[in-house]
Amino acid sequence: MGRWEPNARTRLEQAALELYVERGYEQTTVAEIAKVAGLTERTFFRHFADKREVLFSGSHVLQDLLVGAISASPAGTPPIEVIVDAFAAAGELLEERRAFAERRQQVVSAHAELRERELLKMAALSSAAAEALRDAGTPEPHASLAAEAGVAVFRVAFERWIGNQDGPRLPDVIRETAQLLQAVVAA
Amino acid sequence: MGRWEPNARTRLEQAALELYVERGYEQTTVAEIAKVAGLTERTFFRHFADKREVLFSGSHVLQDLLVGAISASPAGTPPIEVIVDAFAAAGELLEERRAFAERRQQVVSAHAELRERELLKMAALSSAAAEALRDAGTPEPHASLAAEAGVAVFRVAFERWIGNQDGPRLPDVIRETAQLLQAVVAA
DNA sequence: TAGGCTGATGACAGTAACTGACATCAAGCA
DNA sequence: TGCTTGATGTCAGTTACTGTCATCAGCCTA
Incomplete structure (x- = not known):
């Protein structure tokens, strides 16, 4: 097993869609998405250029x-x-x-x-x-x-x-x- | 003459285009646009929903x-x-x-x-x-x-x-x- | 096997876009 | 004369996004 859970990118995508559906796009912060995916906000922005791109x-x-x-x-x-x-x-x-x-x-x-x-x-x-x-x-x-x-x-x-x-x-x-x-x- | 210079909106549009051309869109802040137009950043956002819309x-x-x-x-x-x-x-x-x-x-x-x-x-x-x-x-x-x-x-x-x-x-x-x-x- | 390198991540500080709340004050109206 | 209105200013706050440096497991190499 690696140092980190694998598929960070996919986890972020799933967490984002989930949250966007649940509480709306604007009401969701990137920090929340990252937290649900078990990562930090900074890592989100290493995988996606902005909050939109994740979709x-x-x-x-x-x-x-x-x-x-x-x-x-x-x-x-x-x-x-x-x-x-x-x-x-x-x-x-x-x-x-x-x-x-x-x-x-x-x-x-x-x-x-x-x-x-x-x-x-x-x-x-x-x-x-x-x-x-x-x-x-x-x-x-x-x-x-x-x-x-x-x-x-x-x-x-x-x-x-x-x-x-x-x-x-x-x-x-x-x-x-x-x-x-x-x-x-x-x- | 009114309390304020007229055509605030137009002045903002002209200032924005001018600055976007001169130094690029990303290098221009809304505060700068407002200043050139003789207004404040807050007033810019009363006239335009965001930094893009002014164009x-x-x-x-x-x-x-x-x-x-x-x-x-x-x-x-x-x-x-x-x-x-x-x-x-x-x-x-x-x-x-x-x-x-x-x-x-x-x-x-x-x-x-x-x-x-x-x-x-x-x-x-x-x-x-x-x-x-x-x-x-x-x-x-x-x-x-x-x-x-x-x-x-x-x-x-x-x-x-x-x-x-x-x-x-x-x-x-x-x-x-x-x-x-x-x-x-x-x- | 020791030691160095790499790559994904965290931590943290900073900028700037955008928002909400309240104050100001000229012009017009009652 | 006093009230209301509307465009603006002021200020504090949130959050998207960025730069920089630290961390550390796994791999490679000597």
Whole structure:
């Protein structure tokens, strides 16, 4: 056994979500989170840049998944198709963690500070997707537009999915929403 | 003459932008901004919710313009057309304030905290646009999708416009970008 | 096996964003 | 003339976040 309990980072994440749910984000201090995790405030800030970031460690996983899917798509596929497929693949991950996603989303959407951070993560997702598209040969501004369109679809699809228990699976909602976007934009 | 110099709010905004440009956002304290404006830190926080917000008072003007344009559009117009026209109209405002917009954008894009806030304002713009579309009879999720598509177009168009001195006017860049989106999504 | 190095943590002091409570005082109104 | 109002100042307090130094188990190396 090591000198310290393992998984400090994970313990902090769990403690934070727990407390944010129980008593709200603003009413929770970082010192409390650290204490529940058996650590100190200073250690919290060694693992996370700020009080918000502790809820967003999963976003880089999503981003890697997205970029990987884009890079793996066969050359010559239209960018919008590449993007929608990639988001559908990433959506699979969330589908598998639906209970967690729901719990987390309830906290995030209740606090402007956290919504802000989520938007920043989405913007990062969009930038990364656009870069992956450019690497695959799509020029600007088409790459950015396809990436932004993908994020728009994801946003709307996610909201429909999260608010509709027992509804269709997220990847399917994403594909369906993409078709709707196509109709809306074409009109 | 009143008891205090008038336009406290405007003075704070100008002082803040000035200092953010000169020495950077993080290196500027709210106390310094207030001092330059001839006020105290406490008064700053009576006018603006936080250190970021002082750069974003213009966003509600943009939002009002956008919503007004949507509401004024003739019934029966396809939502995407309504949205693009509305953003083009809003773009006219920025075109007229290009020098200011450029200066301000240089500060905002240099600091993650400020980019975050800008994304929140964009999200608010999207929500307000979607609501205006719904009021005009467009059902969900079409209203949200059209609004998100509009924001996507605006984002890409704004970036192209700001980075291209002597290029076409913002409203024209917006319309052109909208056509590109249509092509990208249709593909 | 002794001794030094490393990396995660604790302890502690400090800065600055933000808030609540109360005081001030010119202008307008009764 | 006196009351109310609204924008401001003052001051004390909380908490997010940072810099710095100390600690110490496990590992590596001589």
